Amino acid sequence: MNSILAMPVVFPLFIGIIMLFFWKHRSIQRIINALGSTITLVLAIYLTWYVKTSGIQCLYIGAWKAPFGIIFTADLLTMTMILVSAIIGFATSIYSLGTMDETREHFGYYPLLQIMIMGINGSFMTGDLFNMFVWFEVLLISSFSLVALGGKRSQLEGAIKYVILNLLSSSLFVVGVGILYGITGGLNMADLARKIPMLPNKGIVNVMAMFFLVSFGIKAAIFPLFFWLPASYHTPPAAVSAIFAGMLTKVGVYALFRVFTLIFVTDVAFTHTIIIIIAMLTMLSGVLGAASQMEFRRILSFHIISQIGYMILGLGLMTPLGIAGGVFYIFHHIIVKTNLFFVSGVVNELKGTYLLKKLGGVLKLYPLLGLLFLIPALSLGGVPPLSGFWAKYTVAVAAVEKGEYLALAVSLFVGLLTLFSMIKIWNEVFWKEQKAEFAAEQQTLRQLPKFKIAMMFAPIIFLAAITLFIGLNPEPFLNYANEAAHQLLNPSIYINAVLGGAQ
């Protein structure tokens, strides 16, 4: 009964539609959204367990056999992403209950959120390259609306940059897909993986690989295609930028992992060397960009970029440990980064600003909030025993094994600078005394309704607990990542699972 594979995609769609029936009833939408994301989370956990125990699963949509119809394929990498997207969707739904303003809720914030989650899950699930493009569009269209919803000047400015660069990326994607189809006559990924090694003209395969690298690279915000990210992610409300920061760029990273382990593996010496070089530059430019920023969410946005570098580095190494490290890194990073954006939202809620200059003295008033910031922040910097340490450690060991000492040096240096940035936020926001002239507008936690406080802190504590759990108990997660890497590095497993009947 493989139709359950489609549930992470179909279920959010239904939640979204049902909320449309209650367009004018804000409170009903809030309840449906929270319940719906909880059910999605349960579904995702069940599916992950199912795929883990019984191998790669395929769903032939409309009963059209591969490679002719569209298929949904779930291997361990897919399930990692689905699971983490469900976790983040759940956390964001709860956090939105506490922080989202009424106007946005009136204009369809919750339906848009669910449709975006549907698009995200769809692009993870699909086993067809063109279908992946369609899912990208689904998630982009709803994310465009989410960025622009509210219509403040800075938001629209951010939204325009975001829209234009993502449209450019989408058109490159379509061009690449078109050429690929023209040459191989198929778009099913497993089918492509079988056909591409047989092509006589190796040069054109590399050209196509570059189309996909640039297109997914824009979405994943790699060097030098990342400029849209810090320009737009700090403009929407905290809940929106948190789910964007966590999930959206990682859709690009997932797509890179998929095509560069399955399809474009004929000339690894060329393509994956480029990926390693890009990874190093991405890490450096992200972390250096962050060092010069003085706004809470802009610093965090630049750190997304530098962290993407680590994941791509794992992919570029193309060793079992490297890929495993990359997968582990994605999982850890999404949770940590979303959590940091949540914390920034709470600080903004209390102090009314994101500017480090105006902030200060949070630790004295709210030591718990300080602790909740430290857990993801130190994890991001790679301090043991938190999850980030194991992620960085795995990637670093993989780099040593492959003999990429330069990449190792860069990644360690960047880790240090990440810590520096986090300590900068710590000093400015939590430690130093707030200047008296900025202290006027703030409100204290006691003034806020109890429900709001609970809904703001619950997801932060939830995600911090996951970070701690991974950090103190990394073994099962690393084993899982190793299995996922094993599947990714042996495309024949994937191909047999998809085309088994059709060969």
Added chain:
Amino acid sequence: MRSIILRTMTMYLLPLLLIFSVFLLFRGHNHPGGGFVGGLVASAAYSLYLLGFGIDKVKTIFRLQPIKVLAFGLFLAASSTVFPILFGKPLMTGVWYEHKLPIVGSLGTPTVFDTGVYFTVLGVTLNIIFTLFEDKE
């Protein structure tokens, strides 16, 4: 500018266009037509009426909120894709009623999907048009 010619013609055109839109909807499976065009024609019919009589009059003959129509259409379309699961078939497989019906022809999940598209298009278009006209008046 409420022209008398437009008003008179619309009285006759509105039902004709609505019937025609349903005809297009059911014709669509194997011939030109389908839910999208049908929905556009239906919304064109209401738009004509709106131009002739104004927004308040349209709301007396189209009493639903367009967004509910949209939601209903989406729900219909989405349900038709999960319906085959009840029969143990994969998502989006066409399930057909074996006998042919008069007028409608073969009935199956693709027909339901197309009907969903019809209502979605109708809802979206009317939502846009109503919003534009409400702002003006």
